[in-house]
Amino acid sequence: MSTDPVDDRPPRLALGMYKRFLLAALVVVLASAATVATAALLEIKDDADIFLGQGGGGLNKATKDALDDVDAGGPQTILVLGSDQRWIDIKDKNPVRSDTIILMRLDPDRGATAVMSLPRDLKVRIPGHGTDKINAAYAIGGPSLSVQTIRNLLHIPINHVVNVNFGGFRRAVDRLGCVYTDVDRRYFNDNNPPYGGGPDYATINLRAGYQKLCGQDALDFVRYRHFDTDLVRAARQQQFLSDAKSQIGVGKIFSDRKALLKIFGRYTQTDINNSDAILRLLKLAFESAQKPVQEIPFPGDITGDYVTATPEHLREVAHDFLNVTRGASTPKQKSSASGSSRSGSKRKSKKKSSSGTLPAGxxxxxxxxxxxxxxxxxxxxxxxxxxxxxxxxxxxxxxxxxxxxxxxxxxxxxxxxxxxxxxxxxxxxxxxxxxxxxxxxxxxxxxxxxxxxxxxxxxxxxxxxxxxxxxxxxxxxxxxxxxxxxxxxxxxxxxxxxxxxxxx
Known part of the structure; x- marks a missing residue:
C-alpha cells in the first residue's frame, strides 16, 4: 500500500494507475456518449472551466513543443503517463520514473478506439542518453523526453500528454462506487520477513476471489509488481480497466462529471489546457462514441531485467495501433522468463494428450x-x-x-x-x-x-x-x-x- 503522508498536498507529477481510470472514464464516454452528446456539448464550456480551475493543464513548453500538431477534427493519439513519485520522493529529491505508459488513439474513421500499454521495463534508445528502460526517459527528461522516446520507438504521432497522480485514482474509484474485479490469487507484502520484499515494494494484502475493490486496494492491485512480470502487470491493469468500463455507465460519469472533473483537474497535468482544446477533443470523443474499445497487446520478451521487442514486432504493433479494426488480431507476445509465450497459448492443437480425451498440455x-x-x-x-x-x-x-x-x-x-x-x-x-x-x-x-x-x-x-x-x-x-x-x-x-x- 503506497503511502501518502500529506493527503492535501499530492505531488503534481502522477502515479501510474490513476491514468488508467482517467482512460476508463473517457472510454466509458466513448462507448456510450452518443445518447447524451447534445446535452454534454452544451455544458462543455462550464466543465472545461471546472477542470482548468482545479489546476488541470500545467505541462511546460518543452513538452508542448515535443508534441505533433493535429488538424482540427483529425484523429489524435494521447499519451498517458503515471509516475511512481510519492510525497516522500519530492522531499528527498528522488528520481521519478513513469510507473505506467498508455497510448490511446481516437479515430472515428476506424472500427475501434485503440488502447495500448507499453511495458515500463521496455528496452529502448533514449534520445541523447543511450539505451535504458523506457521509464527512465521520464526520470531524465520528464514528459517531453518520454514523447520523443516513444515516437522514435514506434514512429507514430503523439498529439497530447496526460500526467496523472495516484491520489486521484483512489478518489475517482471511490467516487464512482468502486469496481468488482476477479482477483486471481493472494497478493501479500508487508516488507517484513518472511514475506517482505523490502522497502522498494509497496505493501498489499488482498485475498483471492471475485470482490469489490475500492480506492487504496484497487491501487495496490493494479500497481503490484513483486512476484510476476511487467507483461503480467499490464494484463492485470487491462483487466481492471475493462471491469471499470463495463460497470460504470455513461449516466454515472455524466451526472457526476463536475465532481470527477475537479478530481481530474487537481491530480492531472496535460497540454490540453484551454476550453477550445478540450472542446475539440471531446467532440472527437463523441464522434468515436459508437466504436468499441480495442486493446492492442504489446509484443515483448522478458530477457533478464528488460522487456524486449524486435523491430518487426514494433512495426506490426504500430500498424495495428494506427489502423485498428473491430476484433483486431493479437500480435505475438511471449515471455522467455517463464518459458512460454502468448502466441504459444493461441496454438489450437488438435492432438490429444496421453489421457485420451484432454487437449495437449x-x-x-x-x-x-x-x-x-x-x-x-x-x-x-x-x-x-x-x-x-x-x-x-x-x-x-x-x-x-x-x-x-x-x-x-x-x-x-x-x-x-x-x-x-x-x-x-x-x-x-x-x-x-x-x-x-x-x-x-x-x-x-x-x-x-x-x-x-x-x-x-x-x-x-x-x-x-x-x-x-x-x-x-x-x-x-x-x-x-x-x-x-x-x-x-x-x-x-x-x-x-x-x-x-x-x-x-
Whole structure:
C-alpha cells in the first residue's frame, strides 16, 4: 500500500494507475456518449472551466513543443503517463520514473478506439542518453523526453500528454462506487520477513476471489509488481480497466462529471489546457462514441531485467495501433522468463494428450482439488464444483483458496468460494469460482452460449481468447477463469469446464 503522508498536498507529477481510470472514464464516454452528446456539448464550456480551475493543464513548453500538431477534427493519439513519485520522493529529491505508459488513439474513421500499454521495463534508445528502460526517459527528461522516446520507438504521432497522480485514482474509484474485479490469487507484502520484499515494494494484502475493490486496494492491485512480470502487470491493469468500463455507465460519469472533473483537474497535468482544446477533443470523443474499445497487446520478451521487442514486432504493433479494426488480431507476445509465450497459448492443437480425451498440455488432476472442495463445501450452503483436469505442471494453491462473503451494491450478502491453481508461468494463475449471488457483474453479456456434457455454458471472450467459462446449477453460479495473460488455450478452458465434478 503506497503511502501518502500529506493527503492535501499530492505531488503534481502522477502515479501510474490513476491514468488508467482517467482512460476508463473517457472510454466509458466513448462507448456510450452518443445518447447524451447534445446535452454534454452544451455544458462543455462550464466543465472545461471546472477542470482548468482545479489546476488541470500545467505541462511546460518543452513538452508542448515535443508534441505533433493535429488538424482540427483529425484523429489524435494521447499519451498517458503515471509516475511512481510519492510525497516522500519530492522531499528527498528522488528520481521519478513513469510507473505506467498508455497510448490511446481516437479515430472515428476506424472500427475501434485503440488502447495500448507499453511495458515500463521496455528496452529502448533514449534520445541523447543511450539505451535504458523506457521509464527512465521520464526520470531524465520528464514528459517531453518520454514523447520523443516513444515516437522514435514506434514512429507514430503523439498529439497530447496526460500526467496523472495516484491520489486521484483512489478518489475517482471511490467516487464512482468502486469496481468488482476477479482477483486471481493472494497478493501479500508487508516488507517484513518472511514475506517482505523490502522497502522498494509497496505493501498489499488482498485475498483471492471475485470482490469489490475500492480506492487504496484497487491501487495496490493494479500497481503490484513483486512476484510476476511487467507483461503480467499490464494484463492485470487491462483487466481492471475493462471491469471499470463495463460497470460504470455513461449516466454515472455524466451526472457526476463536475465532481470527477475537479478530481481530474487537481491530480492531472496535460497540454490540453484551454476550453477550445478540450472542446475539440471531446467532440472527437463523441464522434468515436459508437466504436468499441480495442486493446492492442504489446509484443515483448522478458530477457533478464528488460522487456524486449524486435523491430518487426514494433512495426506490426504500430500498424495495428494506427489502423485498428473491430476484433483486431493479437500480435505475438511471449515471455522467455517463464518459458512460454502468448502466441504459444493461441496454438489450437488438435492432438490429444496421453489421457485420451484432454487437449495437449493437460492431464487428469489428482485428488487434491476434490479434497479441497470437500473442505469448502462444509462452509457453504451450495454445491462446490472442482476441476478433475489440470494444466500440465499446474498446482493447487490450498493456502490461497478460500470460502468468503461477498456483497452486492445493495449490501446483500452472499457466500462464495475460490480455488486457485498456479501454472508453470511466472505470475499466471487460473481458478474456479462459485457463489450464491445470481447476478455478479462479471457474468453480464456473455459472448456465446454452448451446450456441453448436458450443461449450458456461457463463454466470455477477450478478443479471440476465452477469459471465462461459466455455468449455473441450482441457485448458484460458477466459472473457470483464465490466467491474466490468457495463457490457457480455448480448448483447455473448455476442457476444464467439461471436467468439473461436484461435492454435495
Amino acid at each position: 493437460m492431464q487428469k488432476a489428482g485428488t487434491g482439488a476434490e479434497d479441497e472442495a470437500v473442505e469448502l463445501a462444509a462452509k457453504l450452503p451450495f454445491a462446490v464444483y472442482y476441476p478433475k483436469a489440470a494444466l500440465a505442471g499446474a498446482s493447487l494453491q490450498t493456502d490461497d483458496s478460500r470460502a468468503y462473503d461477498i456483497y452486492d451494491r445493495g449490501g446483500h450478502k452472499y457466500r462464495a468460494y475460490r480455488m486457485v491453481i498456479k501454472t508453470d508461468d511466472l505470475g499466471q494463475y487460473y481458478g474456479v469460482t462459485g457463489m450464491s449471488w445470481p447476478g455478479p457483474p462479471i457474468l453480464d453479456d456473455p459472448s456465446e452460449r454452448r451446450q456441453m456434457v448436458g450443461r449450458t455454458y456461457e463463454l466470455f471472450y477477450d478478443g479471440s481468447h476465452l477469459r471465462l467459462v461459466s455455468w449455473r446449477s441450482g441457485k448458484a453460479v460458477y466459472w473457470i477463469s483464465n490466467t491474466l495473460s490468457r495463457t490457457l488455450s480455448n480448448q483447455q478452458m473448455l476442457a476444464l469446464a467439461r471436467s468439473v465434478g461436484k461435492i454435495r
